[in-house]
Amino acid sequence: MASPIAPIAAPSPSASSGPAAVRVRGFTRRFGDVTVLRDLDLDIAPGEFVALLGRSGSGKTTLLRTLAGLDAAPAEQVSTPGARAVVFQEPRLLPWKKVWRNVTLGLKSGRSRLQATAALEEVGLGHRVDAWPATLSGGEAQRAALARALVREPQLLLLDEPFAALDALTRLRMHQLVLSLWRAHRPAVLLVTHDVDEAIALADRILVLADGRLAVEEKVTLARPREAGPEFQALRRRLLGHLGVEQPAPRDTAPLAFIPPAPPAGGIRAAWSRPSAPAVNGHNGHNGHGGGFTNGARAGAQLGGGLS
Numbered sequence: 001m002a003s004p005i006a007p008i009a010a011p012s013p014s015a016s017s018g019p020a021a022v023r024v025r026g027f028t029r030r031f032g033d034v035t036v037l038r039d040l041d042l043d044i045a046p047g048e049f050v051a052l053l054g055r056s057g058s059g060k061t062t063l064l065r066t067l068a069g070l071d072a073a074p075a076e077q078v079s080t081p082g083a084r085a086v087v088f089q090e091p092r093l094l095p096w097k098k099v100w101r102n103v104t105l106g107l108k109s110g111r112s113r114l115q116a117t118a119a120l121e122e123v124g125l126g127h128r129v130d131a132w133p134a135t136l137s138g139g140e141a142q143r144a145a146l147a148r149a150l151v152r153e154p155q156l157l158l159l160d161e162p163f164a165a166l167d168a169l170t171r172l173r174m175h176q177l178v179l180s181l182w183r184a185h186r187p188a189v190l191l192v193t194h195d196v197d198e199a200i201a202l203a204d205r206i207l208v209l210a211d212g213r214l215a216v217e218e219k220v221t222l223a224r225p226r227e228a229g230p231e232f233q234a235l236r237r238r239l240l241g242h243l244g245v246e247q248p249a250p251r252d253t254a255p256l257a258f259i260p261p262a263p264p265a266g267g268i269r270a271a272w273s274r275p276s277a278p279a280v281n282g283h284n285g286h287n288g289h290g291g292g293f294t295n296g297a298r299a300g301a302q303l304g305g306g307l308s
């Protein structure tokens, strides 16, 4: 159920199990006269996967940049682990450096090629270690960006719409990759996305940023991999509602009713059909149990239609 979070630091099972990876208290960020983040509180537990939704311009990147240390913030208000890595919407590879050198950019270790190779193998790019960035596909370049993040062994992984520029199938593969990397390395993750389905598919917890604050928190308890069943759809509708996206009334979700042949009309076959709403027994066709139907909404959910 949707729950406004004031404050978001209210105890949660994940957050109460140890010191937070991210702790933000009363953080405000202004640009000139415009207040983008207002007295914001946030906790992310070690190893927790959090997705952040919000309308364009609501301040998601501003918050992520602050957590990444790219924008200064008072230490008493914003506390993060030292080992952090960021992946942006665009891979940001230097075109004049080979892929492996991009991955180890800024690392001091003398074993950097070995480290880069290991990280590239983990993201399925072991064969492109010596490639130039310009020869990579969009998905490969974004995997290289993930390898660059991995090699830093982050305790906090910050992802700012990292899959937004990818086609739907590549995005689905990237979801699987990110989940497998997260399981293997267990960083805390903050994923900024416009894609409600992506948030539900990946995150332990989903937050919605509105009016400078984290206005909504939804815990996702569905087992992974997450199929677009009734719970998924209900959560999807709630989140879309929070984001102000108008949705058509649910339809085609009523259970099939058996319509027997009218006696004695020969030649008429029994048929499965949905009762028209409202049904005689008071059933209006929306009971949240739409399992078994494959419809456009389900396909759309699995392909992760974005909102932006």
Ligand SMILES: Nc1ncnc2c1ncn2[C@@H]1O[C@H](COP(=O)(O)OP(=O)(O)OP(=O)(O)O)[C@@H](O)[C@H]1O
Pocket (backbone or CB within 6 Å): 031, 036, 054, 055, 056, 057, 058, 059, 060, 061, 062, 063
């Ligand atoms: N350096 C800056 N100087 C002035 N205004 C800024 C600066 N950075 C961000 N803003 C403003 O702060 C607001 C929030 O920007 P931000 O990039 O955080 O939004 P966002 O939620 O990430 O949006 P989107 O979903 O479109 O990426 C916007 O109105 C933006 O114009």
Ligand SMILES: [Mg+2]
Pocket (backbone or CB within 6 Å): 060, 061, 062
């Ligand atoms: Mg942004």
